[in-house]
Amino acid sequence: MKLWLDTETYSPTPLRNGTHIYAEAAEIMLVQYAVDDDEVQVWDRTAGEPMPLDLDEAIDDADEYWWQNGNMFDFTALRHAAPELLARMPLEKWRDTMLQAYAHSLPGKLDLLCQIFKLPMDQAKDKRGGQLIQRFCKPQRDGSRATRLTHPTEWAEFIEYGKSDIRAMRAVHKKMPKWNYPNNRSELALSHLDVKINQRGMQMDVDLARAAVRAIDVAQKDLARRTVDLTDGEVTKATQRDKLLQHLLAEYDIDLPDLKKSTLERRMNDPDLPDSLRELLAIRLEATMTSSSKYKTLLRGVSHDGRLRGLMQFLGANRTGRVAHRLYQPGNMPRPNVGLILQELGIKKLGDGDMQRYVEMGIDALKNDAADLVFENVMGLTSNVVRGSIISPEDKKLVVSDLSNIEGRVAAFLAGEQWKLDAFREYDAGTGPDLYKLAYSKSFGVSVEDVDKEKRQLGKVQELALAYEGGVGAFVTFTMTYRMELDDVRAAVFKVLDTIDGDIVRESRGMWDWVTKKRRTLGLEQDVFVACEILKRGWRSAHPQIASFWGELKDGAIQAICSPSTTVRVRTIIMRRDGEWLRVQMPSGRQLCYIAPQVDDSGGISYMGVNQYTRKWQRVKTYGGKIFENLCQAVARDVLFENMPRVEAAGYEIVLSIHDELLTEAPARSEYSDAHLSELISTVPEWAQGIPLSAGGFEATRYRKD
Template sequence: MTIHEMSIDLETYSDVDIKKSGVYKYAESDSFEILLFGVSIDGAPVVVYDLACGDTLPEDIINALVDDTVIKWAFNAVFERVCLSYWLKRNYPEKFKSYGPEYDTTGNYLNPVSWRCTMIWSAYMGLPLSLEGVGAVLGLKEQKMKEGKDLIRYFCVPCKPTKANGGRTRNLPCHAPNKWAIFKSYNERDVVTEMGIKEKLHKFPVPDFIWDEYHLDQQINDRGILVDMQLVKNAIAFDERSKSDISSQMKDMTDLENPNSVVQMKAWLSDQGLETDTLGKKAVAELIKEAPDDLAQVLSLRQQLAKSSVKKYQAMENAACHDTRARGMFQFYGANRTGRWAGRLIQLQNLPQNHMDDLAEARELVRQGDYESLEMLYDDIPDTLSQLIRTAFIAKPGYKFYVADFAAIEARVIAAIANETWRQEAFAKGLDIYCASASKMFNCPVEKHGINGHLRQKGKIAELALGYGGSVGALKAMGALDMGLAEEELQPLVDAWRLSNPNIVSLWWDVDTAVKNAIKMHSSTETHGIKFTWRSGMLFTTLPSGRKLTYIKPRIGENKFGGESVTYEGIGSTKKWERLESYGPKFVENIVQAISRDLLMNAMKNLPGALICGHVHDELLIECKEEVSLDDVCKAMAHNPEWFPDILLRADGYITSFYKKD
């Protein structure tokens, strides 16, 4: 039988916690097995193969799994692809085929090129990232069965031994035949639901170039990043020892049973004449400035005790596979309003920064397990460990990390779209945008560490806070008052920035008008090279790259000020599907961040064959042989795409044995 396309859903067992460790480590466990294999071939009714009870897959299905001309569909397809990779290697090693050259670390996995993911399709359409959520929003006739979570808990993870279950650590089909029968129906239903998504969305196909991007993303996730496990294990041990020492010191100073307790500490501080409603990071920092020396020392110790840096090291330990590479850290289309990636597991996007001059020396002390020297040389061990987190990612032997990032990417994108010429001239001359902005705002020359250098900080915070319609509140949220700006300076700063950037301000409201007109007239509008189209109850924003952003069920509503606003349905801050409000500057923010994302993807495509291990918004992390030219990497990264020829890109980079912020 010739197979062209399959829709697949698996139910599996492993002793590894997939939420903590990810699918790669989950599937490589010796205990991993596939229990149920649900499949529809070329749209035919779903067949469930009960592998746990002795069924075997037909040879034509096995052959189709390793045939890159057969398209495989699944919801969150990386799970099925990685699980089947390990399963095939163990059960059909003669059939298994991988991809990538020998010097790459993608050899354990099936080629993603023939895989398609309905979760990515859903995300591309602005829908939720869960099968249950998508089914509910689309109103599918056959939705995910609610019994599934309990059944997965029963059959797919180890159970606690009890007298009632005879001391077993795993539930098998024979232990609950009725539940097993329902589980098979659940597996079948998931395939039907996944196919229902395809049917509902068939008029809005994902462009081929997006699937190409998804396959590149999967390759990066398959490759992973090497983790220095010696550093990680010692850092975890150091953190425990440091916390114990700090806790003992605080007990001696306060006589508290648990000095880490917020209630106990607030009461103790109150007894010492220091009242506070909160012990949050900012509040404690302010208290330290005012408190007497002895209380300031206790508060400083509490800040050290509260540092959660060790959690990142534990996440690394949890995620690292047998070859000590952490995989699966990037969720393609994780932010579906822009199409940017979201972090998973270790969360590369929010690692603490490093500011230590002697980073390598401190790192080596931790690697060697020399706690005494670290304690002698560094006052704050939790902070030192925090700054060393990035350095736990290392290049493989014979290679170095080439870290390259775009300079001021969002500022360059919004300048190009709005045609704010003074900004483009500043970028063309290689000027510091914060100095250039301050110079424009205050009508005087501003140089970093030079003439009027004190104004650069105002230029910087204005640039960071005001580009998308932000006002005084945005400046405060960005920490303007903490930086020493006075309350009365804030509104004039907003006015000066907007006066200096009239084309960007016009862009906000031109986009606002274009979006509203498209919704009101159920038509297409265009401004600044961005097209807005209402179709089938959705608003599509077409970017210069050809990629579309989707807003579900847009309407014209009324905002809290009584003015006109746009609302649409999406995932809100509560992680629930709800009606959200937006307006011109917010749409511009989505557009700018989306284009910035497309430029990063273009940079990845400009580096074919490069061993890209990771990325963060505007930065690429690449494993390279040292004979590779860093300058060539940066030039390739900053090469303009044909869809945005006038953007003034610049990429800078550095070479290092371990990851860090240069």
């Protein structure tokens, strides 16, 4: 028996601050419910009536409780506002239509799902429902509260509106697939573990956050004052992009294409730059370096016990099944600015303990409101120490571990690139070379011993940019990420041109002729383009199994799309089109889903999905390399997530996952260690036999970038 449920709640705390801080003061006003396909009923708790008998019995008799966003919202609301009711509802019975949607690459919002499946929906009623929520679920503008007593007519409307969500939930549930959720029992169990992790939350250094906000406020005012002085009042804040660009052009005859960090840093390296201009550009860099939004979000959302909760949306990352981060967004915390740290410490190279010394000194200065007396760049300091706002509770420690190069290992495993699998094993055993050095060595046909630091960096960018059918454009993007100058790339390649396969060089020069005719040079000079093309072709030549897999995946997808109900095997991957769904099954048994797939006359593949740039539901193009990327990221996720129950069972309490890294809290005893945690998360699943896994981490009282 399915019991369909929804709640309408009131809280004086804005929901945007976070579900958990919202729920601390929340009241559950209405409970909408229905058993299977029966009529929807409403329990109006504001009327003081006891729970209806049919709901009382259904809670005990139901096999499944179905909610829309229940795992994130309603579970939390019940925990705070109706704990006696939650105690009767075992977590293993909870189901969520939002997770069902995410599991099959659909958007989670109920109204959009109704549109996609062409379910009847009264748009006017939906708009009216939004107005009623504004009326009853939050304080009014004058601070008063609207209730069933103050607005009885609208309250009756509100009750009827609440019933519509239950009807919509039931309808979309029937339309959506159930392969990955709820029928996949492993994924269902992981969704319940995710609830526990979100309810647990992580301990935060609230004092640090408050101190950082104060310091940022003082620093921003100082930077604004200096900006006004340097520009004679033409620019009042360095964050005013257009005004600053206009000032630079008018005052210094400098026409910058943008104010990106890389652009400013290159310009500041000019020894002939006037001191006033150098200072102005430095102010711009510092003013845009702040992590104030993270600190403020933390302070708004943290619970009264100092823990921040509700940070992980299970299955929230489009298609791959990874979590999406909510609220504090721990997945996009800035990397420490090593150059700034070296400058502040007055050293040329980071040694053991230098990073930790900087962080501890910085946090101490911030908490004592003395950061501006100790550090030149306060904004940069707050950005560099933001990870340290995650701390261990008393009598516990943070134990952190990260799967090493998991996507690279999965790529070699799925494609059957045997030499690379062997290379990973040898590296893990301490008998083989660094994989980035090996990538360069294989591409250029040189000895690994001859690969210096500069060449290793090229190998690293090759590995990160080219595994998913990336070309020159992808390579150039990654050079910017890793602060590599394209002229240096050109010089490095042309310096060893005589060691490179002649065919690769000729084909790369020929590619320049082709892109010139097609006007696809990406604005690059000829030698720079050719150098990047050589690196691309060299990597592909060294990875024949991966490079050929891209085309096979595309051909397999086309065959499956054009031959419904026919199973197509592409090495270890199984593809099949059932109705409007292209299903791509991974070794774990979980399936990537592509809705309404099409093949155009030129052989291009597209499907309906959420555009990652516009965030709109529209037709999205894909290709063999992109399907391979989806597979690698999804399989990497499956490896980590399969081991999460093992981690919990060993006594490590997971508080967060970031990509391929787990943050846990454990008793501050020697038997709990990063080595043990690393062993747990690198356990090879039964379905992935043959993949070499390795992990490494650290123990600390503050989180950091290891």
